[in-house]
Amino acid sequence: MRANLKLKFEKPLVLPIHYNHIIQAAILKLLSDENYSRFIHDQGFKYEKRHFKMFTFSRLEGNFLIDKGNKTITYFDGASLQISTIEEEFMKYIINNVLLNEGIKLIGNHIQVEKVELKHMDVEEGGGRITTKSPIVVYSTFEIEGRKKTYYYNPKEKEFEEILRKNLIKKYMAYFGKEPKDKYFKITPIENLKESIVIYKGTVIKGWNGIFEVNGSPEILKLAYDVGLGAKNSQGFGCFEFI
Structure with a gap:
């Protein structure tokens, strides 16, 4: 299942060009149950020597400008973020806490979430x-x-x-x-x-x-x-x- 978050910025959002760890941290903070959050972060689902956390996310999609000199990327007005997982409990925490907090936090900034769309993909035709x-x-x-x-x-x-x-x-x-x-x-x-x-x-x-x-x-x-x-x-x- 997948959540598409439509983010709105009160002012331009400035991030380092390589910002994956910032989005990842924001997602994990939405897992408000301490035991579940620790399980996903530290262990995940194990097969042999491999551990899988069973979620992924997109790049931020929106109008942006890259400053190569300062190694930053600036998003204007808003952006969309997709968070995807097979775990219903994981998605429940994401949706509930986004709605409860009316947004997410990125590097100390409260980012308003204007809209949340939940999508289930049924693949039948191969x-x-x-x-x-x-x-x-x-x-x-x-x-x-x-x-x-x-x-x-x-x-x-x-x-x-x-x-x-x-x-x-x-x-x-x-x-x-x-x-x-x-x-x-x-x-x-x-x-x-x-x-x-x-x-x-x-x-x-x-x-x-x-x-x-x-x-x-x-x-x-x-x-x-x-x-x-x-x-x-x-x-x-x-x-x-x-x-």
């Missing part, structure tokens, strides 16, 4: 075209001469699709405790592909934006829509929308 709302991250970590190296794949490499598919299966098993009945998943890059480099708390992360064609079983595609494609979803990566 896929379609999507556009990214935040970059899709696909990577592998290798050890070379005793040092760990991270390699980020681009959408035209064959590993991109296979790693995405395996990642979705692991998420499914972490949340539902069983394998999906149908593991089919395919993604094809279509157009407007652009690499996005984001610095998250000092770490460089590389992902890809663009338009893709996705096909797969309904259970796999719905999970992908709710929790995001690829890695680092809870840091603001892998959110997409069908077009």
